[in-house]
Amino acid sequence: MPQYNCENGGPAPESLTGAIFERTKAIAEYRVAEGLAEVDLGAPGVHDLGGGFVVEVFDGTEAHIALLREIFDFTAIKALLARPDFRMVYDGMHGVAGNTARRVFVDLLGAPEEALLNCVPKPDFGGGHPDPNLTYAKELVAVMFAEGGPQFGAAADGDADRNMILGGRFFVTPSDSVAVIAANAEACIPYFKGGLKGVARSMPTSRALDRVAEQLGMELNEVPTGWKFFGSLMDAGRCSICGEESFGTGSDHIREKDGAWAVLAWLQIIAAKNAAAGDLVTVEKIVTDHWARFGRNYYTRYDYENVETEAAARVFAHLKAQMSDLTALNAKAEGSGYAVEAADVFNYTDPVNGAVSTNQGLRFLMRDGSRFVFRLSGTGSSGATIRMYVEKYAAPGGELGLETATALKELVALALKVSDLAALTGRAEPTVIT
Secondary structure, eight states: OOOOBOTTSSBOOHHHHHHHHHHHTTOOOOOOOOSOOOOOTTSOEEEEOSTTOEEEEOOHHHHHHHHHHHHSOHHHHHHHHTOTTOOEEEEOTTSTHHHHHIIIIIIITOOOGGGEESOSOOTTGGGSOOOOSTTTOHHHHHHHTSTTOOSEEEEEOTTSOBEEEEETTEEEOHHHHHHHHHHHHHHHOGGGTTOOSOEEEETTSOTHHHHHHHHHTOOEEEEOSSHHHHHHHHHTTOOSEEEETTTEEEETTSSSOOHHHHHHHHHHHHHHHTSSSSSOOOHHHHHHHHHHHHOEEEEEEEEEEEEOHHHHHHHHHHHHHHTTOHHHHHHHHTTTTOOEEEEEEOOEEOTTTOOEEOOOOEEEEETTSOEEEEEEEOOSTTOEEEEEEEEEEEOTTSOOSSOHHHHTHHHHHHHHHHHTHHHHHOOSSOSEEO
């Protein structure tokens, strides 16, 4: 799908894309330029095609790496990778991340070639699905959960903007990842030595970041899904770090999510935690220490892909019809251990430019701070995707070590009961659980 980026480097806001769409309705003709000279896209250079038409080809990988070297302490990360008790593996999933990975991890940071997995870009992604999650990054997961496996693992999607972080036999949820990075950024990452301007997350992303913002006294914004909403806050100097539960993490160094940045942020934090001699401070240790300080937001997402469009519409109509009757909702919740405090449709007004975005998801909020959320996406000829997000908070000193499925079992059951999803769609199981 084509994307138009504005002068700030970020995705175009809805006001601009809407205006462009209106203009397309008035197009009466278009013209084609023929006979233009061939441009070699494989080599940097400037090509004058005549009539003031100039094409410049540049190496985006090197430009990106130059920026990353201004943000992180590559010397400290290189020392971490040189430790005999530390090994990493990076899965490029045969996307464009492979080019950056070899240049950064092998050439600049000294990792061995075997640290790279699927880092040769291929047009068909090697026959795989380049989505960095536990379902599709099976090869990396097998390596990281094997006996005696590496201490750090990461994966990128096809265009290298999304990421997944793993420790030895330990998965870091994207919601926890952005929270851990934000909590440690000022102390560990040179770029943030002056402190963070604020943080932000998409509405469906867990509230783990909220706990960090509250305790550290930072501004937090909850925005709709879509990176353009973060860009508005960054341009106004109100956001330094942001993230989405769909494996996207980034900062105000650019106006897009950046998978390489996220991986290096984690390596920088691990390096800082291991600056003193001693046993390796692992990814799992960093995350569990974070939970002990801020609490843990147990979180899962169920994706029901390619649902018949009409069936998906019935689910959302059924959900909306119940939102105003808390008594009936709590009757359904009886015996689950939860009580529904509020239910609403998430609408957003940009605090910078006043732009309004409506119908961004359905939220069901429990009295104990737990919640479940439903969003609809991908409607069209191939059907729709229903996303169900379920979250439960455990405060410091509470039950922080449960398996996610165990902690969320009753709340997942309640969400499915309220939505009547199985009966209305005929789908007994989700396509993907993350």
